[in-house]
Amino acid sequence: MNIRHLPLLSICILGTITASxxxxxxxxxxxxxxxxxxxxxxxxxxxxxxxxxxTGIIIYDxxxxxxxxxxxxxxxxxxxxxxKLLVDSQNRLWVGTYDNGVAMLQNGNWTIYxxxxxxxxxxxxxxxEGLNGSIxxxxxNQVIEFQNDEWILHDSLLLNSPLDHFYDIxxxxxxxxxxxxxxxxxxxxxxxxxxxxxxYNGSKWRIYTEHDLGHYFGHIKKIQYxxxxxxxxxxxxxxxxxxxxxxxxxxxxxxxxxxxxDYRDMILTSDSTCWVLxxxxxxxFDGYSWIxxxxxxxxxxxxxxxxxxxxxAENGVLYGFINSGFWRNSIFTFDTHNLEIKAPYFAxxxxxxxxxxxxFENANTTWVSTYNGxxxxxxxxxxxxxxxxxxxxxxxxxxxxxIVWIGTHYDGVHALDRSTSTWSHYTTETSELPADPxxxxxxxxxxxxxxxxxGGGFVIFDDEENTWEIFNxxxxxxxxxxxxxxxxxxxxxxxxxxxxxxxxxxxxxEWTNYTTSNSLLPSNNIVAINQNPDGSMWxxxxxxxxxxxxxxxxxxxxxxxxxxxxxxxGGIAFDSEGKVWVSTYEGGIASFDxxxxxxxxxxxxxxxxxxxxCLNIDSDDTxxxxxxGGGLFLYNENGISxxxxxxxxxxxxxxxxxxxxxxxxxxxxxxxxxxPSSGGTSIEVFDLRGKLVKTLLNKELRKGSYExxxxxxxxxxxxYICKISTQSSHIRHHNTRKLLLIK
Numbered sequence: 071m072n073i074r075h076l077p078l079l080s081i082c083i084l085g086t087i088t089a090s091x092x093x094x095x096x097x098x099x100x101x102x103x104x105x106x107x108x109x110x111x112x113x114x115x116x117x118x119x120x121x122x123x124x125t126g127i128i129i130y131d132x133x134x135x136x137x138x139x140x141x142x143x144x145x146x147x148x149x150x151x152x153x154k155l156l157v158d159s160q161n162r163l164w165v166g167t168y169d170n171g172v173a174m175l176q177n178g179n180w181t182i183y184x185x186x187x188x189x190x191x192x193x194x195x196x197x198x199e200g201l202n203g204s205i206x207x208x209x210x211n212q213v214i215e216f217q218n219d220e221w222i223l224h225d226s227l228l229l230n231s232p233l234d235h236f237y238d239i240x241x242x243x244x245x246x247x248x249x250x251x252x253x254x255x256x257x258x259x260x261x262x263x264x265x266x267x268x269x270y271n272g273s274k275w276r277i278y279t280e281h282d283l284g285h286y287f288g289h290i291k292k293i294q295y296x297x298x299x300x301x302x303x304x305x306x307x308x309x310x311x312x313x314x315x316x317x318x319x320x321x322x323x324x325x326x327x328x329x330x331x332d333y334r335d336m337i338l339t340s341d342s343t344c345w346v347l348x349x350x351x352x353x354x355f356d357g358y359s360w361i362x363x364x365x366x367x368x369x370x371x372x373x374x375x376x377x378x379x380x381x382x383a384e385n386g387v388l389y390g391f392i393n394s395g396f397w398r399n400s401i402f403t404f405d406t407h408n409l410e411i412k413a414p415y416f417a418x419x420x421x422x423x424x425x426x427x428x429x430f431e432n433a434n435t436t437w438v439s440t441y442n443g444x445x446x447x448x449x450x451x452x453x454x455x456x457x458x459x460x461x462x463x464x465x466x467x468x469x470x471x472x473i474v475w476i477g478t479h480y481d482g483v484h485a486l487d488r489s490t491s492t493w494s495h496y497t498t499e500t501s502e503l504p505a506d507p508x509x510x511x512x513x514x515x516x517x518x519x520x521x522x523x524x525g526g527g528f529v530i531f532d533d534e535e536n537t538w539e540i541f542n543x544x545x546x547x548x549x550x551x552x553x554x555x556x557x558x559x560x561x562x563x564x565x566x567x568x569x570x571x572x573x574x575x576x577x578x579x580e581w582t583n584y585t586t587s588n589s590l591l592p593s594n595n596i597v598a599i600n601q602n603p604d605g606s607m608w609x610x611x612x613x614x615x616x617x618x619x620x621x622x623x624x625x626x627x628x629x630x631x632x633x634x635x636x637x638x639x640g641g642i643a644f645d646s647e648g649k650v651w652v653s654t655y656e657g658g659i660a661s662f663d664x665x666x667x668x669x670x671x672x673x674x675x676x677x678x679x680x681x682x683x684c685l686n687i688d689s690d691d692t693x694x695x696x697x698x699g700g701g702l703f704l705y706n707e708n709g710i711s712x713x714x715x716x717x718x719x720x721x722x723x724x725x726x727x728x729x730x731x732x733x734x735x736x737x738x739x740x741x742x743x744x745x746p747s748s749g750g751t752s753i754e755v756f757d758l759r760g761k762l763v764k765t766l767l768n769k770e771l772r773k774g775s776y777e778x779x780x781x782x783x784x785x786x787x788x789x790y791i792c793k794i795s796t797q798s799s800h801i802r803h804h805n806t807r808k809l810l811l812i813k
Contacts, residue, residue: 099709100143100676102150103419103452104701106399108391112155113383114163114175120391120401121152121165124423124678124701130401130412132383142676146180147173150678150700156197156205164205166194169679170672172207189214189223200241210235232277233268240295246271248300250293265290267302282317291333297341305333309346309355320360328353329362335380335390345388347380352388352404368409371791371806377402411806419452420445424462425696428686431468436694438702439463444476444486451750455486467511467519475519477508483521485533496531502538504529505551510567512556520564522553528566547581548574550594557599557607565607567596573609590624591617598652600642608650610639616652633667635660641685643693651693653682659695670705677703726805728794730780734810737783741766741792741807744775749796753778755809756791763790771796780809787813 107123118130126141141150151168158164163175171184172194185192189212196208204217213224213236228236233251240248247270252263267278267290289305300312308321308328322330332349339345342357350373351364365372375397380390388404392411401412422440429437435448441462444455455474462479469475474486482497496503505526512520519531527542542551550571557565566574572585572594584591591609598610607619615628615637628637635657643651649663658671658680671680678700686694695703728743745751753767763785766778780792788811795804 099706101704102141102143102676102678102701103704104150104423104678105421108378108393108399109153110155111379111381111389111391111401112157112163113381113389114157115161116383118381118389118401119155119163119165121155122150123152123168124150124699126150127152127165132387132403135412142678146182148182148184149173149672150676151193153194154197156199158199158205159203164197166197166207168193172197183216188221196238198239198241201245206239208236208239210237213239227270230275231268231270232275233266238290238293240293240300242295242300243298244271248293248295250290250302267293292336294336294338296338299341301336301338301344303333303336303346306331308333309336309344320355322348327360329364334378337380337382337388339382345380345382347377347390349376352380354406363404363406363409365409370789371808372409372411375402420702421454423697423699423701425683425698425702426462426464427466427684428694428696428702429466429468430686430688433689436688437466437468437474438694438696439466439476444474464508465511467513469513469519470517475511475513477511477521478506480507482506483508483511483519494533502529502540503531504540504542509552509554510556512558512564514558514564515562520556520558522556522566524552524554524569527551528553528556543571547583549583549585554597555599557601559601565599567599567609569595569597569612572596573599584619584624590626592626592628597638597640598642600644602644602650603648608642610642610652611637612655613637615639616642627662632662633660633669634662635669635671636680640683641696643685643687645687645691645693647691651685651687653685653695654680655682655698656680658682659685659693675705726794726796728792728805728807730792730807730809733808734812735782736811736813738779738781739809740777741780742775742777743794745771745773745794745796747796748772751794751796753792753794755780756793757788766792782809782811785811787811 102125104124106125108120109123110121112119116133118132120128122128126139126147129138129140140147142148149167149170152165153168154166156164165173169192171188171190174181174183184190191212194207194209198206200206200215204215207214211228211234213227215222215224232253233249234254236249236251238250242248249268252265255262255264269276289307290302291305292303294301298313302310304310308319308330310317310319320327322328328346329351330348333346334349335347337345344355346353351362354361365375374395376392376395377390378393380388382388386405389401391401392398397411403410403412420438420440422442424441425438426441427439431437435446438445438447444463444466446453446455463476464479465477467475472488474488476484478484482495482503485494497506505523507524508521509524510522514520519533520528521531522528527540527548530539541548543549548566548571550568552569553566554569555567564576566576572583572591573596575582585594586592593611593614595612596609597612600608602608609617609619615626616634616639618625627634634652636654638655639652640655641653645651649661651659651661653659658669658677659682660667660669671677679697681698682695683698684696688694690706692704692706695705697703726743726745728741730739730741732739741753748771751767751769751771752765754762755764755766757763766780790809790811792807792809793804
């Protein structure tokens with residue numbers, strides 16, 4: 071058996087991978103695609119743990135240079151949305167989630183503290199260790215302490231405080247509590263925030279304002295008390311310290327004591343020593359003075375590295391991660407002598423977590439509309455298409471000529487001709503489109519585009535003849551101009567769903583309307599329509615459940631009379647066995663075989679959210695599940711892909727080697743490289759501004775060593791960066807090489 075290209079998070083990295091399709095494990099049944107989004111970093115038992123906003127935890131072992139990943143799919147983690155982590159003095163790893171409490175790792179075992187067993191109302195924004203080993207958790211208007219296996223809710227601390235929300239907390243040696251937060255006030259009806267630093271001694275508060283430090287508190291990133299000194303990191307103004315009632319400020323302006331600007335993180339390595347990370351490098355305080363380490367001194371290409379967080383290992387090595395730019399989703403190491411970007415890095419297959427629509431062009435290609443982008447998935451490879459407009463991309467459809475049509479939230483219709491890579495744009499100003507918010511697009515047998523708008527009814531557009539035929543409440547039987555769905559049957563019977571006017575069925579220009587007043591339709595707010603292979607129509611409503619229409623008969627399925635988990639049904643699809651699958655806005659997804667309902671949600675599946683916006687099923691019976699905030703999930707009861715147990719390793723092998731000769735070179739050089747595993751491989755050359763100047767390779771390669779010629783006869787003398795990337799399994803490896811061209 072061959073390995074199919076697997077996405078981020080699709081294989082079990084810890085434990086055995088099942089090779090049998092008929093007995094697929096839960097790991098094999100699920101895949102997930104979502105933005106990575108590193109959020110925090112820590113060193114635990116010699117390994118680096120990196121939390122992500124939607125894709126679990128990444129683990130890096132410096133000794134073996136190997137990566138692992140933990141998610142709800144392949145571990146006992148209860149969430150994929152992770153915010154903060156802390157390694158405490160008892161060698162416990164605490165991981166906070168955005169949505170459901172915390173997880174704690176100790177002696178190889180995870181303990182889950184969620185909203186059902188603790189005072190947590192939802193997620194955690196910050197975790198700090200207090201005196202005597204207590205652990206403190208913050209979430210704006212919640213302060214919770216964990217001590218001696220007991221949870222203590224400090225509501226009184228907030229109620230008696232002049233602050234309304236706590237963002238960070240630290241503790242001095244006398245037991246005093248220091249917090250940074252905000253106080254809400256109003257100017258008329260407008261809410262405003264005043265950012266304050268507070269000290270609480272057990273009986274009263276002392277408040278420090280921005281005037282005490284001489285700069286704006288709203289830019290504070292972190293507070294930490296050590297020894298007899300309070301350290302305050304601000305985003306724009308560097309570091310301020312408070313000792314014996316005296317404030318001292320260290321900044322890049324005006325005295326250039328620190329590197330700057332844009333300060334990202336601060337780590338205290340003792341009572342008097344400190345590392346500070348900013349956008350241009352590191353600054354180290356040795357107890358007496360500051361020493362600066364600019365990124366560009368280690369490599370000119372690192373001048374715009376844009377790192378985000380750092381942690382210090384026991385051996386003094388700094389680890390950190392990068393969340394944007396050329397090195398997005400990479401980690402780095404720094405030991406004052408060397409600054410190294412570690413490969414592999416973790417690739418974003420899609421950059422949005424909100425999925426609006428999923429459409430199948432054929433058995434090999436799927437189109438996904440997201441909050442800010444359009445993506446295609448073909449034979450295991452993702453491509454992103456940037457369109458020449460703005461706004462959320464809602465529906466998508468492929469016409470008979472292979473043109474991709476997309477509707478946007480407020481920017482009309484865009485069409486992509488892939489043969490010429492050109493976009494066409496239709497709005498109320500440039501065409502006869504009746505409204506710019508687009509909610510539905512369908513293609514009929516004549517290749518005409520039926521376009522549903524929000525506020526303008528719908529239009530039938532023949533782009534070959536450039537004719538527009540508009541239907542609205544004034545010139546047709548349409549009952550509402552907010553059109554949400556258009557479904558065209560094989561015999562050209564067309565169903566129009568509206569938000570407020572129920573459903574219209576059009577057969578050879580004859581209209582039949584179904585509303586709450588003339589039928590059993592429970593709601594006029596229609597958000598989903600699809601046809602079962604048996605000919606019945608299924609309709610989803612916003613708040614009144616699911617309807618099956620057979621001829622003129624309607625059957626209603628809602629929470630009161632069935633096992634459907636939620637009455638807001640946003641997506642409907644059918645598998646090869648005839649089961650109906652529905653996505654709901656607050657209850658996950660569910661299948662119905664005519665008798666029994668089977669529900670999948672955050673409690674019993676790897677789904678990271680119960681807010682499911684859309685659902686579709688491909689020819690392999692794989693369910694494509696578009697969530698709101700959690701990315702895209704794929705589910706198949708029989709397993710997503712066939713996996714050869716002999717070709718899969720529990721750990722991801724480490725690196726790509728790359729070299730070139732001669733270097734420096736005049737016009738031509740030979741690039742030699744070795745890839746550790748088979749997969750899609752690309753080699754690109756960039757100038758020092760990050761502009762792509764040449765693509766040397768973009769194809770599937772088997773693992774091994776290769777050579778390729780680079781001819782730079784059309785380039786000017788200078789330094790260029792050669793970047794090699796490979797995609798194997800769910801890890802993308804990369805490495806770079808400086809090329810010096812001298813003519």
